[in-house]
Amino acid sequence: MSNEITIGVLALQGAFSEHIQLLQQAANYIDSEPNAAPRKWHIIEVRTVEQLQSCSALVLPGGESTTISLVAARSGLLEPLRDFVKVSRKPVWGTCAGLILLAESANRTKQTGQELIGGLDVRVNRNHFGRQVESFEAALDLPFLVDAGGEAFATSNKPFRSVFIRAPVVERVLAPQAGEQEEEAKLDDTVVAPSKAASSGKSIGKVEIMARLPGRAKALNDNKTTAREVGEEGDIVAVRQGNVFGTSFHPELTGDARIHVWWVKQVLQALQ
Numbered sequence: 001m002s003n004e005i006t007i008g009v010l011a012l013q014g015a016f017s018e019h020i021q022l023l024q025q026a027a028n029y030i031d032s033e034p035n036a037a038p039r040k041w042h043i044i045e046v047r048t049v050e051q052l053q054s055c056s057a058l059v060l061p062g063g064e065s066t067t068i069s070l071v072a073a074r075s076g077l078l079e080p081l082r083d084f085v086k087v088s089r090k091p092v093w094g095t096c097a098g099l100i101l102l103a104e105s106a107n108r109t110k111q112t113g114q115e116l117i118g119g120l121d122v123r124v125n126r127n128h129f130g131r132q133v134e135s136f137e138a139a140l141d142l143p144f145l146v147d148a149g150g151e152a153f154a155t156s157n158k159p160f161r162s163v164f165i166r167a168p169v170v171e172r173v174l175a176p177q178a179g180e181q182e183e184e185a186k187l188d189d190t191v192v193a194p195s196k197a198a199s200s201g202k203s204i205g206k207v208e209i210m211a212r213l214p215g216r217a218k219a220l221n222d223n224k225t226t227a228r229e230v231g232e233e234g235d236i237v238a239v240r241q242g243n244v245f246g247t248s249f250h251p252e253l254t255g256d257a258r259i260h261v262w263w264v265k266q267v268l269q270a271l272q
């Protein structure tokens with residue numbers, strides 16, 4: 001592995017500078033660990049295809065997914081982003097609007113404009129908890145953060161304070177076969193990512209549920225699989241499938257870098 005690592009944050013709209021700061025903190029923390037390999041980090045804002053192509057991994061920030069997708073389309077970035085996620089299969093993490101963009105299917109879109117990148121075989125429900133005024137904070141238990149620098153950030157073993165702002169949830173895990181997406185596309189007010197026919201064909205495995213928000217599970221008004229049927233109770237607020245990770249909430253807004261540390265470590269493993 002080269003000791004130069006470039007991690008990009010899509011900087012078209014939304015909370016990208018907060019991610020840059022926390023990625024930098026995560027990199028500093030990883031460098032400070034005993035026996036850390038010598039590395040040169042480049043944490044960069046991505047606005048062009050050239051910048052995207054220089055990245056080993058990418059974060060899609062929260063913001064407004066419709067705006068991000070429109071600007072990405074206008075900047076000629078949509079297809080290169082799909083390649084990055086679904087063909088090159090580089091590590092990608094989407095928060096909130098970023099999670100929506102990484103879903104293969106999303107609902108409640110305006111008739112015009114919204115396009116998805118895709119990569120996660122899930123259907124998301126946008127604005128699941130309502131409007132901006134209904135934003136809230138919750139303490140999440142995220143066992144995967146055990147080794148993520150809690151001592152350094154004085155948060156070890158504490159629940160993760162998460163901010164939900166017009167947040168989506170994963171309301172359904174889609175079966176990985178292609179037909180599922182066609183079924184989704186027939187639903188009202190639904191947008192799906194373009195077919196995965198062009199993807200590398202490599203199996204990326206199942207969608208793993210990484211976190212749920214206890215007590216907020218809402219019954220869905222269709223008769224498809226609900227969050228409840230997939231496992232324990234609670235709305236699904238973090239998922240991973242192969243190289244793609246998504247969170248409903250905004251870990252970049254609470255100053256706790258543990259999820260960034262965890263994710264950057266995943267990136268390093270993927271690059272090995």
Ligand code: GLN
Pocket residue numbers: 061062063064065066095096097098100126127165166167168
């Ligand atoms: N609901 C917003 C959207 O549709 C996402 C909100 C957020 O990223 N905080 O894009």
